[in-house]
Amino acid sequence: KAGVTQTPRYLIKTRGQQVTLSCSPISGHRSVSWYQQTPGQGLQFLFEYFSETQRNKGNFPGRFSGRQFSNSRSEMNVSTLELGDSALYLCASSLDAGGTEAFFGQGTRLTVV
Amino acid sequence: KQEVTQIPAALSVPEGENLVLNCSFTDSAIYNLQWFRQDPGKGLTSLLLIQSSQREQTSGRLNASLDKSSGRSTLYIAASQPGDSATYLCAVGGNAGNMLTFGGGTRLMVKP
Numbered sequence: 001k002a003g004v005t006q007t008p009r010y011l012i013k014t015r016g017q018q019v020t021l022s023c024s025p026i027s028g029h030r031s032v033s034w035y036q037q038t039p040g041q042g043l044q045f046l047f048e049y050f051s052e053t054q055r056n057k058g059n060f061p062g063r064f065s066g067r068q069f070s071n072s073r074s075e076m077n078v079s080t081l082e083l084g085d086s087a088l089y090l091c092a093s094s095l096d097a098g099g100t101e102a103f104f105g106q107g108t109r110l111t112v113v
Numbered sequence: 114k115q116e117v118t119q120i121p122a123a124l125s126v127p128e129g130e131n132l133v134l135n136c137s138f139t140d141s142a143i144y145n146l147q148w149f150r151q152d153p154g155k156g157l158t159s160l161l162l163i164q165s166s167q168r169e170q171t172s173g174r175l176n177a178s179l180d181k182s183s184g185r186s187t188l189y190i191a192a193s194q195p196g197d198s199a200t201y202l203c204a205v206g207g208n209a210g211n212m213l214t215f216g217g218g219t220r221l222m223v224k225p
Contacts, residue, residue, distance in 0.1 A: 004156075031211050043202070043215040055210045090156055094211040099144045099164065102204075102211060104157040 002027065004093045004105035012111045018079040021108045025072050025093030032074040033102065034066060037088040046089075049074055050097060081112045115140045117205050119216035126193055127224050134188040134219045136203035141181050145206040147213065148177050148188050150199045157202065161188070193223045 005024040013019050025032050033056075034046040045058040049068035066076040078085055088109050092102040116139045126132055136146070145164045149157040161170045161177040163186070169178040174191040186203055200220045204213035 006156075033211055033213070035213075035215075042217050043204075045212050045214070048210050048212055050210065056212045058212075088154075092157075092211070092213070098208070098210050099206060100211065101159055101162045102147060102213060103159055104149070106156040109154070 004091060004103055006089075006091050006105035006108050008108060009106065010109045010111075012113060013081050015081055015083060015112055017081050018077060019081060019110060020075055020077045021089055021091075021110075023074045023076075023091030023093075023105060025074070025091075026103055029093040029095050029103075030072050031094040031096060031100075032068055032072065033092040033094070034074070034076050035090045035092065036060075037090060037107070038086075043090070046076065078110075083112050086110060086112045115143075115205055115207060115214045117203060117214050117216035119201075119203060119219050121219060122217065123220040123222075125222045125224065128193060128195060130193050130223075131189070131191050132193055132221075134190070134201050134203075134221070136186040136188070136216055138184045138186075138205045138214075140207070141184050142208065143181065143205050144208050146177075146179055146186050147204045147206065148175075148186075149202045149204065151202060151218070152199050160201075190221075193221075195223050195225050198222050 031050045033048040048056040068074045088107045148160040163179045176189040200218045202218045
């Protein structure tokens, strides 16, 4: 059974650009959550999607957005990139609505220059 | 707002030692607690999930306990090995979906 797949693994972008990251959850899982990991702030929750609906949102500016497709794959988008957006972005897949085990992908390392 | 703290932030032990990692949380109204392992530059690997109604979970050399009333969880690693070297993270799930609140992690080094 394939795990959580995140693409691309590495990205280098210029300040002011936008970026789209992709996450394919484990087959059959319907919940996808996104997290940002930085050395200074640790792991912070961005948002969660379940059945194509955003259920929870963390404390991030509106430049961070996401969506989920009918096959449960999810994308997150960051517009007008800032140097501080450099981070490891992690996606977590869970079976259903709440309280189930989270499985993480390998992450996308975003560097903004 | 839930806050999760992990102590110590770093730990270095000789191979073979038994060790305990600590995790505390401020809001006892949790749905579950999960322990993860992270190797440098990699994603998170789930180790153990404890539901709020459970007191402990075991997997191989790992045992995690949960005391909701006191807001604490411990991860016990028996007979540590160099391959156990990694950062260990605990995360608390509340009643709002699958959102997890993470502690800052404990960086463990097991020396041969």
